[in-house]
Amino acid sequence: xxxxxxxxxxxxxxxxxxxxxRTVEEPLLYSLHFWYRGEIPAHQSDVVxxxxxxxxxxLRSFPARLRRLVWECTSGQSDHDSPGExxxxxxxRLHPVVIRQSDLDSxxxxxxxxxxxxxxxxxxxxxEILDELGEGIDxxxxxxxxxxxxxxxxxxxLIARSLEGRTSCGEHVxxxxxxxxxxxxxxxxQQLAHRALYxxxxxxxx
Numbered sequence: 602x603x604x605x606x607x608x609x610x611x612x613x614x615x616x617x618x619x620x621x622x623r624t625v626e627e628p629l630l631y632s633l634h635f636w637y638r639g640e641i642p643a644h645q646s647d648v649v650x651x652x653x654x655x656x657x658x659x660l661r662s663f664p665a666r667l668r669r670l671v672w673e674c675t676s677g678q679s680d681h682d683s684p685g686e687x688x689x690x691x692x693x694r695l696h697p698v699v700i701r702q703s704d705l706d707s708x709x710x711x712x713x714x715x716x717x718x719x720x721x722x723x724x725x726x727x728x729e730i731l732d733e734l735g736e737g738i739d740x741x742x743x744x745x746x747x748x749x750x751x752x753x754x755x756x757x758x759l760i761a762r763s764l765e766g767r768t769s770c771g772e773h774v775x776x777x778x779x780x781x782x783x784x785x786x787x788x789x790x791q792q793l794a795h796r797a798l799y800x801x802x803x804x805x806x807x
Contacts, residue, residue, distance in 0.1 A: 609697045
């Protein structure tokens with residue numbers, strides 16, 4: 602078997618993404634891995650365990666400032682939710698990171714399992730656990746939205762410019778438009794609030 606070749610993807614320095622990414626770990630994967638493993642079938646527990654390990658690998662691939670933003674996101678809030686002294690940024694900074702395809706695949710496999718369980722709740726015991734953990738929030742949907750962002754197509758030119766700390770307005774805006782759609786689609790108020798984090802977003806897309 603040939604060794605796996607990791608590839609670059611783009612991860613936004615965005616508080617909404619960071620908050621949802623944090624939610625995938627806690628309360629979702631952490632709780633299933635440590636507190637509920639005895640309450641679900643072994644094959645489901647194995648999928649969760651592999652995904653929890655892959656989550657850690659993905660998080661470790663993030664640069665330090667992005668990891669810090671993720672860990673600051675508690676209950677959907679962080680210091681980055683408010684403008685700093687210089688005001689809201691024009692657009693979120695994009696970080697090129699190297700992530701193994703196998704880690705994305707294991708997260709995707711777990712997410713699909715959880716979404717099925719959620720749809721089958723309350724007849725599916727795992728679905729009941731998700732309802733309990735979510736307290737009114739569809740955690741499987743949150744997981745799916747995070748994966749949509751991690752799988753957004755990243756043009757090589759935009760990756761190269763991001764590695765150099767530069768941006769290309771058209772490609773950058775397009776990527777951020779798709780990122781916001783993935784994270785906030787279906788909730789008009791949340792989508793508007795998300796766009797409002799970036800002061801030049803509307804003018805850049807008009």
